[in-house]
Amino acid sequence: MVQSAPFLRQGVTTPGLMRDVLVALVPVLAMAFAYFGVSALLVTAASTLGAVGTEAVFAPRRPGERWGARLLDGSALLTGIILGLTLPPALPLWMAFLGGVVGVGLGKVIWGGLGNNLFNPALIGRAFLQAAFPIALTTWSAPVWKRPGAPWTLFPGNLALPLMQPAPQPDAMTAATPLNLMKFDHQMTPVADLLRGQVAGSLGETSALVILIVGLFLVWRRAFDWRIPASILGTVAAFSGVLWLLSPERYPTPAFMLLSGGLMFGAVFMATDPVTSPLAPRGAWIFGTGVGILVVLIRLWGGMPEGVMYSILLMNAATPLIERVTQQRAFGHGRTKAPPKLPPTGSGTAPAGGK
Amino acid sequence: MTLATLNASFRHGIHPEEHKEATEHLPVERMPFVERYVLPLSQHTGAPSKPVVAVGERVTRGQLVAEPGGFVSTALHAPVSGTVAALGPRRHPNGKLVECLEIATDPFSPQTLLPRAPVDPFPLSDAEFVAEVQKAGLVGLGGAAFPTHVKYKVPEGKTISRLVINGCECEPYLTTDHRLMVERPAAILRGIAIAAHRLHVEETVIGVELNKPDAVTALQQAIDEAGVGATVRVAPLRVKYPQGAEKMLIEAVYGIEVPSGGLPLDVGCVVNNVGTMAGLADWFDGGLPLIERIVTVAGPGIERPANLLVPVGTPVRAVLDHCGGLKPATREVVMGGPMMGQPLTGLDVPVLKGTSGLLAFTGTETRLPAEYSCIKCGRCVEACPQFLNPSRLQRLARAGRFEEMERWFVNDCVECGSCTFACPSGIPVVQLIRVAKSAVREQKAKQQAAERAAQAEAAEQAEAAKRAETARQVDATEPVEATAQSGTAKR
Numbered sequence: 001m002v003q004s005a006p007f008l009r010q011g012v013t014t015p016g017l018m019r020d021v022l023v024a025l026v027p028v029l030a031m032a033f034a035y036f037g038v039s040a041l042l043v044t045a046a047s048t049l050g051a052v053g054t055e056a057v058f059a060p061r062r063p064g065e066r067w068g069a070r071l072l073d074g075s076a077l078l079t080g081i082i083l084g085l086t087l088p089p090a091l092p093l094w095m096a097f098l099g100g101v102v103g104v105g106l107g108k109v110i111w112g113g114l115g116n117n118l119f120n121p122a123l124i125g126r127a128f129l130q131a132a133f134p135i136a137l138t139t140w141s142a143p144v145w146k147r148p149g150a151p152w153t154l155f156p157g158n159l160a161l162p163l164m165q166p167a168p169q170p171d172a173m174t175a176a177t178p179l180n181l182m183k184f185d186h187q188m189t190p191v192a193d194l195l196r197g198q199v200a201g202s203l204g205e206t207s208a209l210v211i212l213i214v215g216l217f218l219v220w221r222r223a224f225d226w227r228i229p230a231s232i233l234g235t236v237a238a239f240s241g242v243l244w245l246l247s248p249e250r251y252p253t254p255a256f257m258l259l260s261g262g263l264m265f266g267a268v269f270m271a272t273d274p275v276t277s278p279l280a281p282r283g284a285w286i287f288g289t290g291v292g293i294l295v296v297l298i299r300l301w302g303g304m305p306e307g308v309m310y311s312i313l314l315m316n317a318a319t320p321l322i323e324r325v326t327q328q329r330a331f332g333h334g335r336t337k338a339p340p341k342l343p344p345t346g347s348g349t350a351p352a353g354g355k
Numbered sequence: 356m357t358l359a360t361l362n363a364s365f366r367h368g369i370h371p372e373e374h375k376e377a378t379e380h381l382p383v384e385r386m387p388f389v390e391r392y393v394l395p396l397s398q399h400t401g402a403p404s405k406p407v408v409a410v411g412e413r414v415t416r417g418q419l420v421a422e423p424g425g426f427v428s429t430a431l432h433a434p435v436s437g438t439v440a441a442l443g444p445r446r447h448p449n450g451k452l453v454e455c456l457e458i459a460t461d462p463f464s465p466q467t468l469l470p471r472a473p474v475d476p477f478p479l480s481d482a483e484f485v486a487e488v489q490k491a492g493l494v495g496l497g498g499a500a501f502p503t504h505v506k507y508k509v510p511e512g513k514t515i516s517r518l519v520i521n522g523c524e525c526e527p528y529l530t531t532d533h534r535l536m537v538e539r540p541a542a543i544l545r546g547i548a549i550a551a552h553r554l555h556v557e558e559t560v561i562g563v564e565l566n567k568p569d570a571v572t573a574l575q576q577a578i579d580e581a582g583v584g585a586t587v588r589v590a591p592l593r594v595k596y597p598q599g600a601e602k603m604l605i606e607a608v609y610g611i612e613v614p615s616g617g618l619p620l621d622v623g624c625v626v627n628n629v630g631t632m633a634g635l636a637d638w639f640d641g642g643l644p645l646i647e648r649i650v651t652v653a654g655p656g657i658e659r660p661a662n663l664l665v666p667v668g669t670p671v672r673a674v675l676d677h678c679g680g681l682k683p684a685t686r687e688v689v690m691g692g693p694m695m696g697q698p699l700t701g702l703d704v705p706v707l708k709g710t711s712g713l714l715a716f717t718g719t720e721t722r723l724p725a726e727y728s729c730i731k732c733g734r735c736v737e738a739c740p741q742f743l744n745p746s747r748l749q750r751l752a753r754a755g756r757f758e759e760m761e762r763w764f765v766n767d768c769v770e771c772g773s774c775t776f777a778c779p780s781g782i783p784v785v786q787l788i789r790v791a792k793s794a795v796r797e798q799k800a801k802q803q804a805a806e807r808a809a810q811a812e813a814a815e816q817a818e819a820a821k822r823a824e825t826a827r828q829v830d831a832t833e834p835v836e837a838t839a840q841s842g843t844a845k846r
Contacts, residue, residue: 005696013780
């Protein structure tokens, strides 16, 4: 049997792209381990197990494929780890597992598998957990890295039995996140703390600096469209900057808005999921701007302290509409009926900047 | 060369590895004559040529053996002196059996070209010129094999002001145009002089990619020596695929888009390959019709890569043997380039007028990549030079929604393969699009045939009704006695 042209392909493959993101997640996981101990790894492992298991058993398979064949692209593994990194360190492990199952199940499998889903599966999982177990999902803990026994001490909540209430955490361990502090207690957290990540929050909300660095690595590897995180962060900075300039005592600084909460993590790892974000560059700008605006709106005027998850989910829903509106004009389909005019003779070649 | 020209190119496109090192420095060698030549009567777009020689007849190298089968058709000439051995079905490189002339070479002939006095193209009328070019059997040597003379018949109401010459050779591995530009720049300029004069163009631009700096220099030198710098210039272009596609080339050189469904002449341009220009010069000055052309034999599976001047009709097997044969690792031989070439199902097929390369590929190139779902990464959208959405097109093609693909501009697809090249999920995008387009074509052909049949039937029914009506009228005018007798007036 002969193969037909073309016989050349560029070197990047889909599993290769997933691998790049995995590589980028390793420093984030390492920071989470450093700050929150082995619980961080266990929570992430539980959500990953749920995600991967669901994909292995239920993912729509091509005829003749074995169970687990669809795992080879690595996307379920990524979903599980990213979901885990949005969860609090003291979360009961069975909840994390359930989150992974629901995330991949309702966020990916029922849509038809990889490439067909509308919503980011990790965020579907987290949204489910937040709705089903609101208290557990909003019980934050301060970093434990300076405590004796860290990082090998588990948070007691992790080992709660399924459907049983977790043992109440010692007060010394629970803490409010910087966003909680800003919204409900009107307290500001220093930017330095935010950069280093020594604040309470989900596992992935740690060092914004680390996330920025791995984000640049992923941009270099062309793992995602750089316009999405650029427009998200740019819009958040601009929108919150304008508000802060108008009323500095009421609104936090743009630096605070950029570095706190899950914004950096969401902008780099969740909003950039290619399946659920617009296909073409112009759409990416609109998508990112929408996420940015919604994040600021929810954080400042919404009922919740954190808005990244819902902002991204809402913009995921808007993606098909964005794609339809940003349809690029096909070659030779000009806006006018008349054929285009030639430039004068002897003039330079081409529009400079042909990509 | 300014910074602007260094960056000059069309938008989108891809950058495959060029793989030209093996042959770009090799001068063109003449392929020795072989025992048999097979000439398909259709080596060009348009109607097949009609044979004018009989089996058993002796022919001289360069003699006309088949005349054009219409306006969009061209002449065919004997590549060797010998005897017409057969006229019958032979295997075409595309796998089909087609009508071919087979010529057995005369082993004792010196293979001199049929003498022909040089023709001065300048005093000819436009119609005479077009007829002369058709007599030369010239077709587009870039691979499309479109009869060249058709481009010189400018329709009423259209003016041509620019001649764009394609020296890009954007397909990897191929170096035929490169060697021609380095070795025979004067012939190319002579062809340009003939064509430019005929079309009354204001300027001629030769687009050459920057991976051929020696070609740029050679052409520039020839232009300076001929003193035609005022009307002929070389445009060095950024290396990109598919810059050699005529619409992309016009965009790269002039920054404008040929309207969809239109031709370059709609924007006042005529695009020709450098080889075609040399062909014009060879025909008018030397009486040499299109009976041989440069072919790059390369690829990881060939023993000795080379640029050969091959007579049209040479069996592919003979050409490959002349280059040392195929290595055992070879899996496939492709006629043309790696992006749009024709994979060969057998080696006993002839080299055609449009054959630019014979590439031997091993398992590395022919290996089917693992296929994943489309992750909507957008690489294909960024690559498509026609600004289509290949991701959506492959989805529709997979779902069998072929008619819907027309709504998404699938007819603008030039099948360059940039989308498949760019896809990280290993999806055979352009292959799916090709299948869909041919399904749509078949469907349309069936529909048209059904419509014609329905029309024919309706016409026949109308005829029958008319006949019945006439007959009834004849009956009605019969003498009253007869009708009274028979009792029935209607039949």
